[in-house]
Amino acid sequence: MHERILNESSRTEIKQGITMRDDQLFDLSVGYASFKNPVALAPMAGITDAEFAKKTAQAAGLIVIGGYNLDYETNEAAKRMSERGRKEFITEEPMELLESELEKLRDLESAIAVNVRAVSAEDYMQAALIVRKHNAILELDAHCRQPEITDLGAGEELVHDPDRLKNLIQRIKMTGVVLSVKVRANVVENTHLARMIEESGADILHFDAMGTYGADLRALRDVRDATNLFLIGNNSIRDLESAKEMYGRGADMISVARGVLENPELVNELAIATTALQRQTGWYNAPKHLCGGGDLRALTFCCLPVKHCAVHDALKKIGMTPKEFVELKINFVNGTPLQYGDGTCFGSMAWCCKASKPCFLRDSVLDTIGLSHIEYTELKKRMAEYILAKRKSKPLR
Numbered sequence: 001m002h003e004r005i006l007n008e009s010s011r012t013e014i015k016q017g018i019t020m021r022d023d024q025l026f027d028l029s030v031g032y033a034s035f036k037n038p039v040a041l042a043p044m045a046g047i048t049d050a051e052f053a054k055k056t057a058q059a060a061g062l063i064v065i066g067g068y069n070l071d072y073e074t075n076e077a078a079k080r081m082s083e084r085g086r087k088e089f090i091t092e093e094p095m096e097l098l099e100s101e102l103e104k105l106r107d108l109e110s111a112i113a114v115n116v117r118a119v120s121a122e123d124y125m126q127a128a129l130i131v132r133k134h135n136a137i138l139e140l141d142a143h144c145r146q147p148e149i150t151d152l153g154a155g156e157e158l159v160h161d162p163d164r165l166k167n168l169i170q171r172i173k174m175t176g177v178v179l180s181v182k183v184r185a186n187v188v189e190n191t192h193l194a195r196m197i198e199e200s201g202a203d204i205l206h207f208d209a210m211g212t213y214g215a216d217l218r219a220l221r222d223v224r225d226a227t228n229l230f231l232i233g234n235n236s237i238r239d240l241e242s243a244k245e246m247y248g249r250g251a252d253m254i255s256v257a258r259g260v261l262e263n264p265e266l267v268n269e270l271a272i273a274t275t276a277l278q279r280q281t282g283w284y285n286a287p288k289h290l291c292g293g294g295d296l297r298a299l300t301f302c303c304l305p306v307k308h309c310a311v312h313d314a315l316k317k318i319g320m321t322p323k324e325f326v327e328l329k330i331n332f333v334n335g336t337p338l339q340y341g342d343g344t345c346f347g348s349m350a351w352c353c354k355a356s357k358p359c360f361l362r363d364s365v366l367d368t369i370g371l372s373h374i375e376y377t378e379l380k381k382r383m384a385e386y387i388l389a390k391r392k393s394k395p396l397r
């Protein structure tokens, strides 16, 4: 088997997916918004305006400015917050401020999102129309937990009132804007919240995975497995290693707030490092193995399901029996280079581990058939998509 070298057409097909120019390296878009890479500046009220973004995040795939207060009530609340020492953006002309901030950023190659708080749906909708006109994203702040804001029924209070949040999302989406919803983990049940936000029609979930000790990566993973929303993972990212922890749990993008205050180059550095990671591996957010805490995409790296391990719970979540899983993987690899694997643990690379896990058995097969790690990873990525496209039930928890 191993002496068979890849035929030219399958080699060309795989290569088309990976030998891309830098501007095509990531296939990241949501509606009319597209992102040059999966690294974002996260919003910090009173700090992240257009000027700050230009100084710190020119290389970012997404810049989230704000949070801006859209009405009299939230601006008055912000005044009271600033009196007790918080930085806030305060204005008597909120819509004009949005216009001028977006205008200042029009020449950047990064996508722009505007994080906002308001009391009434009408103000969110007016802001959405302005943002839409600039091909930017509106981000609904369902995250702020300052009492001056939550007392108005805005910010985090929205996640405690799902009917209102749902109605708000639906009305904002009527404007045609690409909508992100920013929430904090573990305020209410995470996966129910994520599913509700998805079902209401939002496009992006910006998930502050705040846990008791830094980022709650399990919460991020569970949310990934519960929705198809474009997922931005956020909290405590200070370097590529912490970013990779979130990529490995299914974050499509990561964002950074406080880290930029400590290191103003952090967002740019992460954008460059993630771009290099994508070029080196072909799958910047490849999942960790399931038994290492990865999300359901990691089924692509799972062994033949013959022992007691995490694969069985994962299969239950997607409503598939081990037998069906075996048939599905075999069916996928047939006719692809992954069908080979004499000498590997289970006789086919259908069952082989992530390329980053050193293994001379797999690598000697790859050498023999002339398949690089990137090409191998690209096929595993396609297999992950195939498995999840065939899942029979959507996990809720």
Ligand SMILES: Cc1cc2nc3c(=O)[nH]c(=O)nc-3n(C[C@H](O)[C@H](O)[C@H](O)COP(=O)(O)O)c2cc1C
Pocket: 042, 043, 044, 045, 047, 066, 067, 068, 115, 141, 142, 143, 144, 182, 208, 234, 235, 236, 237, 255, 256, 257, 258, 259
């Ligand atoms: C000073 C400050 C202001 C913030 N303002 C906002 C805001 O207006 N809207 C919002 O959604 N999140 C806001 N956040 C939350 C951040 O966007 C982010 O979710 C949180 O800080 C965790 O990410 P980090 O660990 O990278 O800082 C703020 C955070 C800080 C530190």
Ligand code: SF4
Pocket: 289, 290, 291, 292, 301, 302, 303, 304, 305, 309, 310, 311
């Ligand atoms: S099948 Fe293998 S990779 Fe998957 S969870 Fe079990 S031991 Fe880990």
Ligand code: SF4
Pocket: 303, 343, 344, 345, 346, 351, 352, 353, 354, 359, 360, 361, 362
């Ligand atoms: S041969 Fe290596 S890569 Fe393949 S399943 Fe065994 S340990 Fe994993």
